[in-house]
Amino acid sequence: MATRIEPNVQFIREMQAAGGESLKKCYQCATCSVICPLSPEDAPFPRKEMIWAQWGLKDKLVNDIDIWLCHNCGECSDNCPRGAKPADLLAALRNMAYKSLAKPAILGKWMSSPKYLPQLIAIPAVLFLIVWAISTGLRIPEGEIIFAKVFPTLAAIDPIFILVTLFVVFTFISSIGSMFSSFKASGLTPKEDAPGIFRSLIMVVKDEIIDHRKFKECESNQDRYPGHLLIFYGFIALAIVTGTIALFYWTDKLFGFGMTTPLALWNPVKILANVGGIALIIGLIYMTRSRLNADTRNAINSYYDWYILGVIWVVAVTGFLAQIFRLADTATLAYWVYYVHLVSVFMLFAYLPWSKLAHLVYRTAALAYARQIDRRGFDE
């Protein structure tokens, strides 16, 4: 029984709008699949995704695990004789996944286009203004600059970000569930003797995330490996800092020992925070340079790319400036910059499941799933 095929012209337009503009240009020579360092031997990507996309075969594409195996190095697009930009198509499909996998869908829509940026900014901006209004009536407090005077940890920051975290975690759990069931729908089921999902996850982290092995294999874009690596470890450092400070805040409250912010500059936690921040900024420079230098004949930069780069830039820069203005004792500037910092941090985390940064979770989960079904690259 032959499969009935019904192209979805609307879906083609959506893919084109989400960054896969040139997908129709492919003439199926398969150069992309041959050149890709990560593509598996069996049913390699991205050739098959190209024809599925040209034919608007939505069902196949939304269930496709291979879009997560791609690390977007761009070699396929660089070598495409037709300018069809397969790397852009896969990026576009991931963008569409960010938009559609997580609920509520309205956030996905807002994250997909710059015209909704004002709403996205307004939510945290208003929220933290309210906090500020309640704490000090929107005034700059006197005396030593302590950000908690305006944004109290216990009363505002912790509840807000704990709620955000719960919201994000819950969203991810449900969207990863639907992602896995879509993989199953396309016939990819782990064999009985396959490793469990947590063992697979640990294998993925150990085997490829820690050393960023797959980024190294990319010849087309040399900036991405150090850039991605620095940002990744910058965030890890900052996460450790945030976690430690939160922990000691409570030990201080409950047991009377610990630390309260602001920390002294020589404090190891503070040193780690600054080292992490510097790593983040250097990584951002690499990544931004690689985006700006991208040959537009072979690659486009989508709104998803710029959103995430932009937000991380704001987070990193305002983080440093807030510290500098605090040390320089310029209260007005310090508080306002810290306010912007909080807004951007909110935008980074609260919208994470719909942003490009969601690949942190989706790709890791998909790679673990790929291990379970034993789908690995030709050279692995």
Added chain:
Amino acid sequence: MADKKIGVYICTGCDIGENVNMEKVVEYIEEECSPAVLKQVPFLCGKEGLAQIQNDVENEGINRVCVAACSPRVMWDVFDFGPDVIVDRANIRELAVWSFHDPGLPEPEDDEMSDPLTMMVRDYIKMSVSKLDRILKPEAEPVDLDKTIMILGGGFTGLTAALDAAETGYDVVLVEKEDKLGGFAAKMYKQTPTKHPYEKAEPPFINELISKVEGNDKIKILTKTSLELIKGAPGRYKVTVKQGQEEQQLSIGAVVLATGWKPYDSSKLDNLGYGKIKNVVTNIELETMAKDGKLARPSDGEPVKSAAFIQCAGQRDPEHLPYCSSVCCMVSLKQAGYVREQNDDAMAYIFYKDMRTPGVYESYYRAAQDDPGIFLTKSEIQEVSQGENGKVLVKVTDSLLGEDFEVEVDLLVLATGMVPTISDEPVLKLGYRQGEQIPDLDLFDGFADSNYICFPYETRRTGIYAAGCVRQTMSMSTARDDAAGATLKAIQCLESVNRGVSVHPRAGDPTYPKFNMVRCTQCKRCTEECPFGALDDDEKGTPEPNTTRCRRCGTCMGACPERVISFDDYSVSMLNEMIASIEVPDDEEEGGYRMLVLVCENDAYPALDMAAMRMKKWSSYVRFIPIRCLGSVNTQWIAEAMSKGMDGVLLLGCKYGDDYQCHFIKGSELCNRRMDNIGETLERLQVEAERVQQKQISIDEYDQIPKIIDDFIEEIEGYGPNPYKGF
């Protein structure tokens, strides 16, 4: 030209002087031929050399010049001493000095004999002198003619040809059987792009062309007119046409055949649902629907929201048309656009074997590919069946999607191909003895084409030039070039026959076959064998030559058992004399064997030159005589050579058969047939039939010349000397 006064000029440049014993050559020629003048000149082609000849022409009355030097294919425009002086070139450089391979014979005891190279040079000069002795000054036979060009077919090609001819200054009669001009081009809704960036279909421009043609007073248009008969020959055709019941006689000079194509019989495509499923149509039918503004499902008139195109329907298929019609891919891309312009969500699938959009039309393919509603895949069609609600189900396999699948569409379009109009009906209606149609059309799947890559519009009938889709499947832009090309050939024909010279491929040759009817036995061989149908005959079978149809190959001369046909500079007796001038040593041990090689001038002779210029060497036992075509070889020459004691005859000419390269199409094939008869005769005379052989060679195979010749010599040496030697 009463007295023949022969001057022989031997060039001693280009290695000739150093290698040849000139003393012996001069002595021999002096004694054997006694020319009026015999000179050795260093660098004969130089100013001083030429001045010497010119001086002798003016002061000594020399009117026949033997230039014993390089090949006639080089310095071809140098040795010209006016219209009254006949020049022949004895090719002693390429055929003797440069290709000479010393056989290592013992030093001759006999004083008559000489070293092999010197003997060879002597032979070539003596042959040339005997040729000059026989040759007549060529006199063309100019004719008064009607220079009107008749264009058959009023489609795009015919209209373009008519306009081209009229604008060049010729009167034109345009004959169209339908009541309107324009052919298929006028039935199109849109046409594929003709200008940069070649991305969008264009509104047809055929109406502009029609009004230009209609407004040109040099063009007489006959619509609703059928061709009844073409009698006569180029320059003086008498053509009968019929308009309604009324017959008309036209005087025509040359004809452009542009009757185009008709669609393949789609009733044979029931395997693809045609005739069985209502919503299956051909590309022609879809074009008509679009032109009429009624692009709807034939079953219920509902709009077409999806359509599938099956490419190569009944084409590139041994059971249907074996060839590609070259435009269907473009047409389907265009028609997919018709479906798409109905509705922004309409879908058009194209299932192809190969997407063929040659040259700049790649841009059109790319543009269509970019349309989100056009879906392309290579595939094989597995099944076409009736779906629900009048839809058509198309199942395909071997697709680029990596799986077998089916689609359901409102309309299935079969991209059917072109059949040349001439393939199964006698479009031309020639009143020729050999029949009304161009012969051997099946070699080209029914198209009026030829293997002439350099002269694409030539048909097997001089004066009739094919253009457009009756010649090959082609797009309109190619047809435009074709129309211009065929028109120029028609003009070339008129401007040659008016001066009495040949059109093609011996363009400008003033000689023509002359018939000595007194000795003709009405055997009809010439009439039947002429590859170009140049000869008609009367009731008794006496040939009636039509010189303007003739291509001067001499096939008639080769066919004639009574030797009644000859050219001013090419005849049976002339070649006999040349063969007779070859010195055959009585003892092959001493002087070596002698083989005659009759070489076709078109490919084989240039191949010899090229081989010699590349310093290839071969046996010095051979003597080459260039001939117009192997078809002109008369068995007399073989008899002459064998009776003279030569040990073998090799005929070197073009390839024959389906992929013939013979410039006269049938010449080498006919020769091969005649050689079978010769073989039988030789065997009756107790001579091995293998002593006479024909070998095929094309110009690019020059490197094989030494092997062909040396293998032949070796084979003959195996038989030993000709038993009739010395008789």
